[in-house]
Amino acid sequence: MKSKLMIAAAVAALAGAALTLYRHQPPTAPLATTAAAVPAVQPELQALLANYRKIIVLLADEKTLSDSERKAANQVGQSLFHENLERLARLQPLLAQTQALPPAQRDAADDALLSYIESAPGLYDADRLAFREVLLALQKLAAADQTLPAIKLHKRVSEDLAALEDIEKQYDKEISDIFARFEARAITPKREKWDDYIAHLRKLYSLEQIMKDYGVIMPYPQPQAAAAPANKEIFGNALPPKTVVLTFDDGPHGTYTEEIAAILKQYNVPGVFFEVGQNVGRYKDESKRLIDAGHAVGNHSYSHALLSKQSGDKLYGEIANADSALKAADARRSPLFRFPYGAHNAEGLAILSQLGLRSVMWNVDSMDWADPVPSSIANRVLSTLDKEKRGIILFHDIHDRSVKALPMVLDKLIADGYSFAGWDGQDFKVMRGAQPEPEKIAVSTGYANSYAVVIGINDYQKWPKLQYAVQDAKAIRETLVNRFGFDSERVFTLSNGEATRNNILAVFHDKLADARLKKDDRIFVFFAGHGATRQLSSGRNLGYIIPADSDPQQVSVDAIPMTDLQNIAESLNAKHVLFVMDACYSGLGLTRGGGSNAFLRDNARRIGRQMLTAGGADQMVADGGPGGHSVFTWTLLQALNGKADLNGDGLITATELAAYVAPAVSSVSQQTPAFGSLPGSEGGEFVFQLPAEAEFLNAQSTQLGADAIALNSKLDSGRSQQTDGNTVVIKNLQGGEQKIAAPQPVDASARQLAQRANDKGLQLYKEKQYAAAEAAFTEALKYRPDFGLAANNLGFVYYKQEKYAEAARWFENTIQIDASRAIAYLNLADARQKLNDSDKAKKAYASFLELAPNHPSAGYAREQLKK
Structure with missing residues (x-):
């Protein structure tokens, strides 16, 4: 009560x-x-x-x-x-x-x-x-x-x-x-x-x-590590693998400190500057600018004396006087201390404890104080990190050579996937600016090179013409290259009249042979066109794919039997081969390989030869899907866009692909897609690795049309109705039934879970499922509160629902997380404009133009400023 x-x-x-x-x-x-x-x-x-x-x-x-x-x-x-x-x-x-x-x-x-x-x-x-x-x-x-x-x-x-x-x-x-x-x-x-x-x-x-x-999402609780004693020294070898801290000693300098800060801003990474007290008095504005930019500023003694040889008032004064100078320059100075030369005694550590400071050592020395050659400095840092795998790097912001060496180091570390940690007030943690702009991934897990054969035939010489096949093949090629990082020169494409029997076989026998396939390569084969089934005298059915020059009366002579493709698949020196056939026929052999708990490790050792077909004999391929696609290929494209990642691990196996596509297609058409392993398979799985989505939603972000959204809704609904838990029943390649269970979810870091939730939100946004997209972006921010991408995207979902005040709050949150993100200023300006707050809107438009003067929306922003 x-x-x-x-x-x-x-x-x-x-x-x-x-x-x-x-x-x-x-x-x-x-x-x-x-x-x-x-x-x-x-x-x-x-x-x-x-x-x-x-x-x-x-x-x-x-x-x-x-x-x-x-x-x-x-x-x-x-x-x-x-x-x-x-x-x-x-x-x-x-x-x-x-x-x-x-x-x-x-x-x-x-x-x-x-x-x-x-x-x-x-x-x-x-x-x-x-x-x-x-x-x-x-x-x-x-x-x-x-x-x-x-x-x-x-x-x-x-x-x-x-x-x-x-x-x-x-x-x-x-x-x-x-x-x-x-x-x-x-x-x-x-x-x-x-x-x-x-x-x-x-x-x-x-x-x-x-x-x-109102712009607040409470994060999921994180396990708390035991707090280190205030006077315990911090060492680089305690950092997580592939994590570095960039530190700069002896400044501030009238020229080079500012240049170092500009480089860090360009690469969007944090730094820690250990400043000498007597220099702070001369350049105190520099200290403030560093802190304003998000860097930490720590104590490096007052005169850079060898403190291990000092004691009493003199030792205390070197530490305390420098701390007073730093506080006078900016009260936000960090409670970090670096002993000059790394030399200290027990009394010095006791003084740090008394003053609430912590000693920070290093384990990667650039030697930029001695080495005059920038490339030599960079190579020394990188070679040391190659052995250490993590570390606190010692640079000095008082040398021109350090300024020149820094970009060389950052380029290599970012390319190698290193994270950059900054001081958060209590410990060194990976900061938001650590990740470079995402790039297309080159290969999936465990693959060396990726090849594809993509065939689409509309204009048959003697068979009925088709409407969808060439468009389907083009979309699959674009997905392989742009989404999954296949090298365009290794994607062999045949369309219409090019796709004769001889040319199709030549791709497999000649081009793939000339490529000198390696045992860790993969091959994806897509065919969109007519298929046929012929009953042999033995009573067994034999399936064929129909080239552009085939005669319906001579199928056994000038079509390509599936047994030939099976033989080709077995002969190819590649780890995994997946055939996806947007044609209907039957008559394929089937072997099934068992699953494994240690999937990625075992999958790398097992050969895989798999096939997914659009339907069985005497079934018509359903045309009329969105964008001029067949229903089967449209569903396949949605699956590859992320819907087939049934366990949320960022990977789509061929089995997951079939488990999504087959029941979805059969729920909206008369087709019954089939899936299985071909002879010669050892249970290996073809794997697609989903790229991390990096789209900051804005007014130019595309969404699906009404017909696509309607079909996707039917596909998802139909699939769910045919799914018993995580298990689905689909046809095998011999026409029988098989049960397929989705793999179990795998353990993942908070960062990975946040990225997956954001990716899911983008899928839902494109289908205009705003409530579900809002929930997905919210989930991403619970896992990772500093995820600027998800914060912006949540704001834009609010914007699309005409909740402009809420949208503005989240765009402002995005800017607080990452002040260099131009598109968030544009989104904020549009939201402010909707709220009739023209002054704040114009300020945001101006900030957008300052950061991105050549952006495609720059002309629009300039027009808004004129109003």
Whole structure:
């Protein structure tokens, strides 16, 4: 009961504070009396109530929250509270306008307003407390008018205020199951239980959604490492693998420190600058600029003396005086210390502990203080890291050669996938700017080179012409090259008249043979065209693919039997081969390989020869999919876009591909796709590695058309109906049935989980599933609160739903995470424009142009600045 009373008291306090501030608003000059202003009262009242309810939801859950969650909830509650203060200020002149209307309009407007407060359906007693300030303002306006209608209005409002006092008293005392009735007034108190009211509000709002709308997502709890003692030294070999800290000693320097900082900004990586106290006095503005840029500034003694040979006041002064100089330059200095030359004694460490400083050593010495050759400095750092695999790197920002060597080091480290850690106030952690712009991946896990044969035939000489095949082949080629990093010179494409029997066989026998395939290569084969089935005298069916020059009367002579493709597949010196045939036939042999718990390791050793076909004998390939594709290839493209990653590990195996495509296609067509392993397979799986999506959503981001969205919805729905848990039943290559189970989810880091959630959000956004996309981007930010990509994308989902204030908050969050991200400024400007905040919009457009003057949207931004 005590918690209920505390919440009620908090609600009353909020209302009282709002009233106090409201009463101190300056008098408003009379406005023109127009009926047009009257309708604006109702939306403001509804918004006032919504914010009031959200504050209660935040307060109701307060005791169940952690300290960090409580702090965030309070911040959001304050935002809601101040929004209502601004709303009350806007309501005052609107109410004054209402009272200045002609009598009939005024009386109708007053009655509508009070009827809503007194008896609107769905309002609880506690809801009406939100309108007390509105009633007081209306009472004051009525008191200033001595006409009979005004006197009646004053009486009605006074009775409503008295009823509100009764309501508040009921929530200020112990709540009973049965209440005595009071004399009826315009507002009849129902005196609901407070728990009922809270339960009602929780149906309307969730604490998580309220906080998210105001730019706050609470991250998933992370395991906390034991805190190191304040005086424990930090060493580079304690960092995670492939992680480095860039440190720069002996500055600040009048020229080179600024140049080093510019390079770090260009590469978007953090640094730690250990500064000499006597230099700080000369260049204190430089220290402030470094901190403003997100770098850490630490103590490197006052005069760069050899502190291991000093003691007493002199030793203390070297450390303390430098710290005072750093604090004078900028109080945000970091509590980090580096002993000159790395030399110290026990007394020096004790002084650091006394002053709250920590010693930071290094394990990778660039020797830039001695080596005059930049390339030699870079090679020394890189070779040392090749052995150490991680480390704190020692540079000096007082040498020109250090400036020249730094980009060489950064280029190589970024290419090798290193992360860059910065000081977060307590420890060195990987910072947001550590990742380079994503590049196309070259190969999937365990592959050396990737080859493909892509064939599409529409214009048959003697068979019926097709509409979809060439377009399908073109889309598959683009997906292989642009999404999965296949070298375009290793993707052999044949279209229409090029795809004769001789040319098709020549690709396999000659071009792939000339490529000198290695045992760790992979080959993807796609065929879109006619297929046929011929029954042999033995009764066995034999499937064929039909080249462009084939004669329907001579199938056994000038078509290509699947047995030939099987033989070719077995003869190719490649680890994995996958045939995907957008044609219908039967008559293929099948062998199945077993699964493995250690999939990636075992898969690298097993040969794989697999095939996925669009359907069986006597089935027509369904045309008429979106974009001029067949239904089968359209579904295949959606699968490769990420939908076939059934266990969320960032990999799509051939089995997962079949498990998604086969039931989805059969649910919307008469086709029954088949899948299996060909003779010679040892159970290996062809694997696609999904690239990490890096699209910052904006006004130019593409979305699927209505026909594509409708078909995808049918595909997903149909597949789910044919799936029993993670198991699906599909045809094998012999026409029988087989069960396929999706692999189990694998363990992943928070960063990987965040990326996968973001990628899922992009899929959903393209299909205009905004609520689901919002949930996916939210999930990404729970795993990784500093994920600027997901923050921007969440903001844009809000923008597409016309929730512009919420969108603006998340674009602002994106900029706080990564101030160099130009597109976030453009998105923020558009959101501000929608909110009619032209000054802030223009400021954001200007920032966008400053960062990206040659962006495709630069012309649009310049036009907005002219308005």
